Amino acid sequence: MTASFVQVMIFLATGIGIIILLTAVFRIHAFFALLIACFVVGSGVQMPVENIINVTKQGFGHIMQSLGFIIVLGTTLGVVLEHTGSTKVMAAYILKRIGEKRAPLAMSITGFIVGLPIFCDSGYIVLSGLNKSLCKRTGISAIIMSVSLATGLYSVHCLIPPHPGAAAAAGTIGVDFGKLILIGIAVAVPAMLVGYWWARYAGKKIKDDETAEAPVMDPGTPSPSVLSSFLPVVVPIVLIGIKSFLTIEPGKSMPAWMKLFLVIGDPVIALTIGVVLAFVSVRSWKKNVIGKLLQDAAEKAGGILVIIGAGGAFGSILAAAQIGEHVSMAFNLQALGILFPFMLTAVLKTAQGSSTVAIITAASIIQPLLPSLGLNSEMGKLLAVLSMGAGSMTLSHASDAYFWVIAKFSGLGMRSMLQVYTIATLLMGLVTLLVVYILSLIYI
Structure with missing residues (x-):
């Protein structure tokens, strides 16, 4: 393989362009877009077809080995919490503690906590009925309440595993899940707060659109208690966090308590414990409900896994094409440092819309460039x-x-969404970048 720098860059840009075009314009599933990009980039840099196939399989398998169980269990936890009504119990508790006068902040914090195990779109749908009832009860603008909830969910969705984008990037780059969760939560707090602040500031200037009726959620089973609602979210985070900060000195015997935490703090075991806690939060279950929930979770996780696997395959193709070596020889990337991963992902996100596809694609490109950056x-x-x-x-x-x-x-119109929600996401991204930059000055 003797591809020149120009040739490599042309086909890298072509591969990214294909992903954006197919997913954003033609609405083709990201799995197929990434798979096509693998063959376009591989062929463009003169890789033999058999090598492209082998490298693609290896990349797909590596990501499945790293993330498969975590994504399935994280998705299952979210599905069970939705069904049991734990998300609404948490929301009602937070609202009671903060007060109706601060209802937007309560919805933002609710989104933040509920968003830890649940995808932002699912979380928003589940909580939208509560959000609408609070708008009527408090008289606070729907745009303020809705964007406060939406940005609270969004802040953790983009930064913290087991959400697929962050989990895939951590697997590709080689980052400890526990430390990423703990530091990611701290970094996500300023993002949540700036989203809430902009919702309050900009939402006051906009007249409410005519709102649609909130969807009616099936109560399914009796609501669990406050404690049993929070435990499935809090316990896995604590266990994974403890394991991440345990240090084992070579040659020394390991205490029994440390062995225990090394086992139960593994993300797979910790999430399994969370799922079990979510199930036992409801005293009785109908026979057919558990099987249906697990089937729904597995099917939902399957769609995520194929995207993540294809992203891993694309990353392996880029590594085999020696993208990192080519770019590091041509540019002084160290001058950009922490800014470059942000810029690349932001361009991909803005162009094709999916945060998950953007971060998976960017991680594949960034991984070989880490030394140069x-x-x-x-x-x-x-x-x-x-x-x-x-x-x-x-x-x-x-x-x-x-x-x-x-x-x-x-029930919000396009203009309101662009003026309040879209600008909020821009400010969230910039504030998060600023926090990350400050951390880089301290720790790198």
């Missing part, structure tokens, strides 16, 4: 993932499916 340390890799997460927030508009979920379930 000066981000090859453990902390550098973690901050690179968070920088890409910030880019995947920037910005959400009409090409983003979540944009339309918010508009549809809140």
